[in-house]
Amino acid sequence: MSKFAVLGHGVVGSGTVELFNMNRELIHKRQGIDLELGYILDIRDFPGLPYSDKFTKNIDDILNDDEVTVVAEVMGGVHPAYDFVLACLNKGKSVCTSNKELVAKKGAELLRAAKEHNCNFMFEASTGGAIPVLRPMHTCLAGNEITRIAGILNGTTNFILTRMIEDDMDFADALKLAQDNGYAEKDPTADIEGHDACRKICILSSLAFGRHVYPEWVHCVGISGITIEDVAYADKAGYSVKLIGSVECVGDKILPMVAPRFVPKSCELSSVSDVFNGIMLYGNGFDQIMFYGKGAGKLPTASAVLGDVIDCAKKSGTDMSGFWEDSADNSFIADYKTQTVRKYIRAAGTDRAKVTTLFGDVRFLSRDSAPSDEVAFITSPMTETDIREKCEKLGQVKSDIRIYNA
Amino acid sequence: MSKFAVLGHGVVGSGTVELFNMNRELIHKRQGIDLELGYILDIRDFPGLPYSDKFTKNIDDILNDDEVTVVAEVMGGVHPAYDFVLACLNKGKSVCTSNKELVAKKGAELLRAAKEHNCNFMFEASTGGAIPVLRPMHTCLAGNEITRIAGILNGTTNFILTRMIEDDMDFADALKLAQDNGYAEKDPTADIEGHDACRKICILSSLAFGRHVYPEWVHCVGISGITIEDVAYADKAGYSVKLIGSVECVGDKILPMVAPRFVPKSCELSSVSDVFNGIMLYGNGFDQIMFYGKGAGKLPTASAVLGDVIDCAKKSGTDMSGFWEDSADNSFIADYKTQTVRKYIRAAGTDRAKVTTLFGDVRFLSRDSAPSDEVAFITSPMTETDIREKCEKLGQVKSDIRIYNA
Numbered sequence: 001m002s003k004f005a006v007l008g009h010g011v012v013g014s015g016t017v018e019l020f021n022m023n024r025e026l027i028h029k030r031q032g033i034d035l036e037l038g039y040i041l042d043i044r045d046f047p048g049l050p051y052s053d054k055f056t057k058n059i060d061d062i063l064n065d066d067e068v069t070v071v072a073e074v075m076g077g078v079h080p081a082y083d084f085v086l087a088c089l090n091k092g093k094s095v096c097t098s099n100k101e102l103v104a105k106k107g108a109e110l111l112r113a114a115k116e117h118n119c120n121f122m123f124e125a126s127t128g129g130a131i132p133v134l135r136p137m138h139t140c141l142a143g144n145e146i147t148r149i150a151g152i153l154n155g156t157t158n159f160i161l162t163r164m165i166e167d168d169m170d171f172a173d174a175l176k177l178a179q180d181n182g183y184a185e186k187d188p189t190a191d192i193e194g195h196d197a198c199r200k201i202c203i204l205s206s207l208a209f210g211r212h213v214y215p216e217w218v219h220c221v222g223i224s225g226i227t228i229e230d231v232a233y234a235d236k237a238g239y240s241v242k243l244i245g246s247v248e249c250v251g252d253k254i255l256p257m258v259a260p261r262f263v264p265k266s267c268e269l270s271s272v273s274d275v276f277n278g279i280m281l282y283g284n285g286f287d288q289i290m291f292y293g294k295g296a297g298k299l300p301t302a303s304a305v306l307g308d309v310i311d312c313a314k315k316s317g318t319d320m321s322g323f324w325e326d327s328a329d330n331s332f333i334a335d336y337k338t339q340t341v342r343k344y345i346r347a348a349g350t351d352r353a354k355v356t357t358l359f360g361d362v363r364f365l366s367r368d369s370a371p372s373d374e375v376a377f378i379t380s381p382m383t384e385t386d387i388r389e390k391c392e393k394l395g396q397v398k399s400d401i402r403i404y405n406a
Numbered sequence: 407m408s409k410f411a412v413l414g415h416g417v418v419g420s421g422t423v424e425l426f427n428m429n430r431e432l433i434h435k436r437q438g439i440d441l442e443l444g445y446i447l448d449i450r451d452f453p454g455l456p457y458s459d460k461f462t463k464n465i466d467d468i469l470n471d472d473e474v475t476v477v478a479e480v481m482g483g484v485h486p487a488y489d490f491v492l493a494c495l496n497k498g499k500s501v502c503t504s505n506k507e508l509v510a511k512k513g514a515e516l517l518r519a520a521k522e523h524n525c526n527f528m529f530e531a532s533t534g535g536a537i538p539v540l541r542p543m544h545t546c547l548a549g550n551e552i553t554r555i556a557g558i559l560n561g562t563t564n565f566i567l568t569r570m571i572e573d574d575m576d577f578a579d580a581l582k583l584a585q586d587n588g589y590a591e592k593d594p595t596a597d598i599e600g601h602d603a604c605r606k607i608c609i610l611s612s613l614a615f616g617r618h619v620y621p622e623w624v625h626c627v628g629i630s631g632i633t634i635e636d637v638a639y640a641d642k643a644g645y646s647v648k649l650i651g652s653v654e655c656v657g658d659k660i661l662p663m664v665a666p667r668f669v670p671k672s673c674e675l676s677s678v679s680d681v682f683n684g685i686m687l688y689g690n691g692f693d694q695i696m697f698y699g700k701g702a703g704k705l706p707t708a709s710a711v712l713g714d715v716i717d718c719a720k721k722s723g724t725d726m727s728g729f730w731e732d733s734a735d736n737s738f739i740a741d742y743k744t745q746t747v748r749k750y751i752r753a754a755g756t757d758r759a760k761v762t763t764l765f766g767d768v769r770f771l772s773r774d775s776a777p778s779d780e781v782a783f784i785t786s787p788m789t790e791t792d793i794r795e796k797c798e799k800l801g802q803v804k805s806d807i808r809i810y811n812a
Contacts, residue, residue: 019691023551030616031548032729124546130692132538132546140530140538142437143712145429210436268698271677285425285709286536286699292674293695303691306549318721323438 002313003038003067007084008075009046009055012098012125015302016072016309017051023306033314038068041084059084063091070312072305073097074125082106089113089121094316096308098125098301104199108212108326120321122308127200128153130300131293132307133279134207138322144283146208148248150404153200155275155295156184156191157223157243161260162273164231165240171226183275193222194243194258201245204279205256206324208247213256217330221259230346230399232367233376234262240270244404253334260401262344262378267406337384342403345387346376350395358390378403408719409444409473413490414481415452415461418504418531421708422478422715423457429712439720444474447490465490469497476718478711479503480531488512495519495527500722502714504531504707510605514618514732526727528714533606534559536706537699538713539685540613544728550689552614554654556810557685558678559606561701562590562597563629563649567666568679570637571646577632589681599628600649600664607651610685611662612730614653619662623736627665636752636805638773639782640668646676650810659740666807668750668784673812743790748809751793752782756801764796784809 006013020027020037028034039062040046040054062068071088073095075081081102085095090113097103103110103123114121124134128151137146152158156178163174175192178184190196198220205213223243234241239262247256263270268290272278277295282288294300311320347355348371355362355375362377370376379387391397412419426433426443434440445468446452446460468474477494479501481487487508491501496519503509509516509529520527530540534557543552558564562584569580581598584590596602604626611619629649640647645668653662669676674696678684683701688694700706717726753761754777761768761781768783776782785793797803 019549022690023549026551027549030544131695132542135546136538136542138436139717140541140713141709142716143425143429143433144709145432268677268682271674276674283709284428285705285712287703287706289537289697289699291695291697294693297693299691300693303547303550303689306691307546310548311545315721315724315726318724320721 001034001036002069002316003036003065004070004072004309004313005039005041005062005068006037007041007071007073007081009040009042009044010074010076011298012074012301012305013040015298016074016305019299019302019306027310031310031314033310035310035313038062038065059087063087068093069316070094070096070309072309073099074305075099076101078102078105085110086113089117089119092117092119094120094122094312096122096305096312098305100126100196100199100203104202104215107203107206108324111321111323114321115319115323118317118319120312120319122312122321123203124308125301125304127203128277128279128291129293129295129297130303131277131279131291131295133291134203134322136291137281138207141281141283141286141289144285146281146283148246148282149204149208149279150244150246150269151204151279152242152269152272152277153197153245153279153295154191154243155277156188158272158277159183159275160192161223161226161241161243164226164228165235168228170228171224192224194220197243197245197258201247201256201258205247205254207322209254210324211332212324212327213333214327217333218256218258219336223260225399226260227399229367230401233344233346233365236367237365238265239263240265241401242269250334250339253332255334255336255339257336261404262401263404264406267404339383340381341384342381343379343387344376344399344401344403345379345391345397346374346399347394348374348396348398350375354394358393407440407442408475408722409442409471410476410478410715410719411445411447411468411474412443413447413477413479413487415446415448415450416480416482417704418480418707418711419446421704422480422711425705425708425712433716437716437720439716441716441719444468444471465493469493474499475722476500476502476715478715479505480711481505482507484508484511491516492519495523495525498523498525500526500528500718502528502711502718504711506532506602506605506609510608510621513609513612514730517727517729520727521725521729524723524725526718526725528718528727529609530714531707531710533609534683534685534697535699535701535703536709537683537685537697537701539697540609540728542697543687544613547687547689547692550691552687552689554652554688555610555614555685556650556652556675557607557610558648558675558683559603559651559685559701560597560649561681561683562594564678564683565589565681566598567629567632567647567649570632570634571641574634576634577630598630600626603649603651603664607653607662607664611653611660613728615660616730617738618730618733619739620733623739624662624664625742629666631805632666633805635773636807639750639752639771642773643771644671645669646671647807648675656740656745659738661740661742661745663742667810668807669810670812673810745789746787747790748787749785749793750782750805750807750809751785751797751803752780752805753800754780754802754804756781760800764800
């Protein structure tokens with residue numbers, strides 16, 4: 001018998017309890033482990049549930065119960081989650097979390113606490129929801145040097161872009177549809193400005209390269225500037241517009257970024273649509289691998305939390321988490337402005353001759369019923385700084401979007 | 407220091423050594439484990455290699471070296487691989503293998519031997535090559551009931567079908583191209599008749615449902631009967647033709663199968679092209695997850711072998727393999743002929759009226775320049791037995807292909 005506790009009875013917390021109750025017998029039979037739900041911590045009351053007797057408002061009930069060896073933290077936010085998680089780890093209780101903000105901001109510290117107390121801090125649910133990616137990366141793919149990661153890490157923005165691509169909706173209408181479907185929050189800033197994807201690429205980068213990458217070090221561009229004109233140019237040129245969280249090796253530095261990209265339709269990532277997530281890894285042995293699935297939702301997220309809980313309970317007393325060191329500064333982060341990139345540019349009040357004079361060899365794009373003074377093109381590889389300088393001389397630049405290097 | 411041995415210095419064996427030498431320092435740094443290659447077993451001589459001193463022709467050198475805790479078996483075939491693997495496990499040495507034939511035929515017995523000797527038998531490389539799927543399924547997804555698995559499990563046949571779809575090649579030309587590119591063997595039977603995919607779906611089924619599924623219990627249809635006419639009908643109707651290894655729950659039984667399918671283009675599996683593999687899992691919590699990557703090749707397969715070796719070395723003395731029981735008989739395998747299915751049928755010497763009389767409500771398909779006496783259609787759901795009976799009365803049935811239920 002292994003006892004676990006759940007901190008928070010919101011969407012993910014109640015989903016974790018629901019999935020556990022649904023599959024408990026099967027888990028016992030197939031995994032050989034008899035898990036028991038000991039406590040659910042929540043400040044609210046939930047009378048009338050079949051497991052209402054499990055609720056407590058006092059974290060000490062969990063901390064002081066030596067039978068509880070694993071704790072699922074699914075409250076969200078940094079406080080008080082951070083204090084609770086640290087207290088659990090300091091007591092030698094493994095913690096499994098879906099809390100991307102907590103991991104992106106405090107991961108290195110919490111991993112160290114877990115190591116010091118011979119327990120595990122796991123967070124598969126924090127990145128890609130149900131999709132197994134963190135554990136496979138640091139176990140199954142451990143024989144490789146990871147050279148690049150690129151992912152559609154936010155389902156809300158992918159839903160919005162998919163509606164723009166498939167239904168010719170403009171951004172505002174697609175956002176409203178996402179809100180009406182419950183995919184986007186009333187205040188959608190964290191999704192559409194890329195902050196959510198940013199936390200996830202921080203976690204992936206930290207795990208892949210061994211040093212904590214803080215969100216404020218990541219160049220982050222959202223999708224609120226994407227128009228149906230851009231989507232139309234992309235489509236005709238053989239691309240899909242996707243919000244990509246990425247990180248790659250640049251010499252002895254790494255370059256993490258969140259930005260919309262033109263993804264070639266031949267690339268598997270381009271077919272990841274609606275609320276689905278897809279995460280592509282590149283390595284020197286396996287070449288490329290993509291993981292695809294639901295990046296959010298009650299039971300999908302609960303699936304990842306419960307998978308971590310089961311593994312922690314089975315391997316109690318081992319140290320199997322991935323690990324990374326804290327970073328004193330961001331000197332290992334490359335400056336994106338000096339890196340070579342190809343970009344799609346759309347501008348008004350100019351012409352092709354001027355584009356060629358300024359940018360040299362480019363690929364001009366077309367779309368139906370474009371105004372006569374609009375030009376759209378894809379540059380040759382050059383630095384972001386160069387592109388910006390040339391754009392200033394070009395005319396009214398309406399959009400600039402990176403090309404994904406498949 | 408952990409010492410490992412490699413049995414066999416063919417494509418995968420030499421790739422495993424190459425990848426290990428390439429990434430050894432990184433593995434030490436990131437995984438905290440100092441792996442050393444102790445031996446390579448091969449009956450051939452390999453003079454002039456930087457690691458020529460590691461070769462032995464005698465398995466006893468490995469068996470009797472107590473410092474060797476992990477053995478990678480990459481010889482292929484059942485004999486002598488089986489005897490060597492069993493001997494290693496009986497000595498308490500963990501074994502990691504890429505040998506799908508060995509696992510499909512002897513998996514239950516070898517897993518039991520590993521359990522009895524407190525070591526691990528792992529085989530991530532046996533299914534999906536580089537793609538992490540077995541370990542994620544029994545760890546990250548352990549909180550779910552797996553209800554269905556469907557995968558493009560053979561790169562050779564997927565390459566052939568992709569060329570038929572994208573380049574209008576007929577089967578014979580596409581097969582020849584695959585052979586010229588080194589993707590297909592001179593005798594391509596094991597690939598094109600589905601035997602290779604069959605072994606892999608046996609392994610996935612056994613792991614997902616806990617009982618050994620032997621290849622001879624699996625209904626297995628290859629792709630040698632697929633024509634460009636079928637591919638053309640599929641394309642126009644919104645499908646891609648793929649060879650799918652699948653297993654699903656049918657009441658308290660399971661139904662494993664290998665067969666070509668019409669996969670809807672909206673399904674992520676349909677975009678898996680060329681030599682890539684894609685494996686879709688369905689579960690009651692995560693809903694659906696797909697793993698995509700290279701299913702074969704020297705370094706991709708080596709990546710999976712080395713990932714297992716690292717994990718076995720790190721977790722020496724634990725029992726972390728997946729597990730399944732042996733099966734006395736196939737009474738838990740459902741009879742595919744009594745299960746409901748929708749099928750694409752193409753027939754000559756008949757007409758639509760006769761189709762409707764026999765099959766009732768169907769969806770008729772069209773293609774460019776079809777002969778006037780050819781009909782093609784998709785049936786309503788009915789049993790395989792019913793479909794066969796009706797086909798006998800229909801005329802000259804040229805093709806019948808299952809529809810994938812996305």
